[in-house]
Amino acid sequence: MTSISNSDEDAWRLPRLDEVASESAAVRIDTSIPHTARIYDYLLGGKSNFAVDRAAAEHILAAIPDLPTTLRLNRLFLQRSVRYAARRGIRQFLDIGTGIPTGGNTHEAAHQVAPDARVAYVDNDPIVLVHGRALMTDDGPGRTTFTQADLRDPKAILTAPEVLEVIDFTEPVAVMLVAILHFIKDEENPAEIVATLRDALAPGSMLILSHASSDADPARGQAGAAGWKNASAEMTMRGYDRVLAFFDGFELVEPPGIRPHWNPDNEPEDALDSVENVWGYGGVGTLR
Ligand SMILES: C[S@@+](CC[C@H](N)C(=O)[O-])C[C@H]1O[C@@H](n2cnc3c(N)ncnc32)[C@H](O)[C@@H]1O
Structure with a gap:
């Protein structure tokens, strides 16, 4: 688990803490498994994703580049x-x-x-x-x-x-x-x-x-879907x-x-x- 702070490796990808409501500072982001929202963000060219998400996304892209x-x-x-x-x-x-x-x-x-x-x-x-x-x-x-x-x-x-x-x-x-x-x-x-x-x-x-x-x-679809196997949702x-x-x-x-x-x-x-x-x-x- 990674807590959001401006010193984390990937924190530059997140909104600055002063942009975030104070209650959100307590939110903990799980970077141990890929998350569907972050995989989607990467596939759309976004920056709110972590190494695990990018690895899953690349697996999916290998099967479904388009x-x-x-x-x-x-x-x-x-x-x-x-x-x-x-x-x-x-x-x-x-x-x-x-x-x-x-x-x-x-x-x-x-x-x-x-x-x-x-x-x-x-x-x-x-x-x-x-x-x-x-x-x-x-x-x-x-x-x-x-x-x-x-x-x-x-x-x-x-x-x-x-x-x-x-x-x-x-x-x-x-x-x-x-x-x-x-x-x-x-x-x-x-x-x-x-x-x-x-x-x-x-x-x-x-x-x-x-x-x-x-x-x-169907074959390519199935191969691509496997990229979500260990993610927050299949x-x-x-x-x-x-x-x-x-x-x-x-x-x-x-x-x-x-x-x-x-x-x-x-x-x-x-x-x-x-x-x-x-x-x-x-x-x-x-x-x-
Ligand atoms: C692929 S994104 C779609 C985002 C947006 N609706 C769009 O189409 O551009 C799927 C979103 O659904 C959320 N999600 C997945 N399973 C969910 C669940 N069981 N309950 C609520 N949200 C979920 C993910 O966190 C992610 O943000």
Whole structure:
């Protein structure tokens, strides 16, 4: 375990302590095993990662060298889907599996359309908590809060005081499970977790979901997924039908289905829109 201090070998990668709320100084970062948030950060070109994370990421990249392109496409999906929801009147976002802040975070995308949109960020990794509280909390009309909680205990998320500070579950909410459900194993009942969240939502709410898949090349996908074997969570890539099933009870937005490329509002074309080999799917569903 490494405690955050400005003298640690990797501390320059973290926010300065004077940028971090005092309570966060007590947070301890485990550098003995790779963490999914930090692997993702490395793959996206970030600096909030440690040697163990970089080693795991390099293992993954040896099998799937083009994975970073899919991750950037996933960020584009996140931003487009948040704007999509905000354009349809959603003013509350519950973003579970936030990740280490990078460009175009949920509240930034939402505020492009609706400056009063509120965001409850939730993640189970303490490094995300430190960065999130330092960089992403906002006391303005478009308030954001940050909660450390685990998706495997959805009821704890639904009742967390910091979530309830900005989310009113009697009004429509966009629940975001963007690139997180593949860290929930089959035996941890991901479908039941999504159903528990769905059942807490008011009509008009949305599910914004993306998920890793090896449909493009199962052998390479499996080899790459092995890179998460000893990480804070293992990777379970799922096929099209299994990802689609997470939208049970939701009506998929037009054109219906989940897809590697997602742009129903015809936002300006991005170079990523023409990428062919994509390691995942994204989609948005509405609760009627
Ligand atoms: C791949 S990142 C995705 C970040 C962001 N949603 C995106 O798509 O850009 C996955 C995030 O989910 C978090 N995570 C993984 N398992 C989790 C769990 N069981 N509960 C809460 N957060 C989890 C990780 O810490 C990490 O920050």
